[in-house]
Amino acid sequence: KAGVTQTPRYLIKTRGQQVTLSCSPISGHRSVSWYQQTPGQGLQFLFEYFSETQRNKGNFPGRFSGRQFSNSRSEMNVSTLELGDSALYLCASSLVGGAISSPLHFGNGTRLTVT
Amino acid sequence: AQKITQTQPGMFVQEKEAVTLDCTYDTSDPSYGLFWYKQPSSGEMIFLIYQGSYDQQNATEGRYSLNFQKARKSANLVISASQLGDSAMYFCAMREGSQGGKLIFGQGTELSVKP
Numbered sequence: 075k076a077g078v079t080q081t082p083r084y085l086i087k088t089r090g091q092q093v094t095l096s097c098s099p100i101s102g103h104r105s106v107s108w109y110q111q112t113p114g115q116g117l118q119f120l121f122e123y124f125s126e127t128q129r130n131k132g133n134f135p136g137r138f139s140g141r142q143f144s145n146s147r148s149e150m151n152v153s154t155l156e157l158g159d160s161a162l163y164l165c166a167s168s169l170v171g172g173a174i175s176s177p178l179h180f181g182n183g184t185r186l187t188v189t
Numbered sequence: 190a191q192k193i194t195q196t197q198p199g200m201f202v203q204e205k206e207a208v209t210l211d212c213t214y215d216t217s218d219p220s221y222g223l224f225w226y227k228q229p230s231s232g233e234m235i236f237l238i239y240q241g242s243y244d245q246q247n248a249t250e251g252r253y254s255l256n257f258q259k260a261r262k263s264a265n266l267v268i269s270a271s272q273l274g275d276s277a278m279y280f281c282a283m284r285e286g287s288q289g290g291k292l293i294f295g296q297g298t299e300l301s302v303k304p
Contacts, residue, residue, distance in 0.1 A: 180233060183233070
């Protein structure tokens with residue numbers, strides 16, 4: 075079974091631009107969540123989607139948004155990029171959204187560099 | 190307040206020896222789950238082991254075991270017979286029953302296995 079696939083692997087953008095990251099979950103997984111990883115702040119939760127609905131949102135500005143499609147694929151968008159948005163963005167999927175024991179399965183991430 | 194604390198930024202262990210990575214957590218939710226993930230330099234987060242707050246026995250998965258001390262709010266990861274391939278960042282994470290699929294991560298411990 076294929077794992078979580080994130081595209082692209084690397085992105086370089088300029089301040090003020092916008093970016094869209096894509097995530098395809100493991101087949102059969104309906105819950106997708108996104109995390110931002112930086113050396114200073116560590117791993118921080120962005121949002122979680124289940125059956126095309128946002129179920130939970132982290133403490134990020136409105137420039138960060140996401141959506142989930144009917145096939146469970148997800149995208150996240152960051153508008154008006156800032157230097158501080160440079161990070162590794164990790165997507166994760168799980169079989170049963172919200173079940174405490176259901177582990178998240180992560181993709182390889184998209185490394186975004188903002189210049 | 191930090192909900193997940195990993196007090197060891199870096200650790201060294203000799204190949205074939207056992208090592209314990211510390212994790213303490215803080216929650217008022219009676220229902221929660223604790224996870225450990227491994228992140229090699231490639232960036233992918235690999236799920237290792239899970240412990241539920243109501244589980245009576247400590248979780249084990251191959252060479253990984255979780256030393257769960259509920260009263261002390263600690264969930265230490267024990268890796269037996271360390272291998273060179275165990276060199277990586279290790280993250281402790283918690284999911285609270287009231288928070289859906291959201292995981293809260295600690296800052297991580299970088300483990301280096303010496304030959």
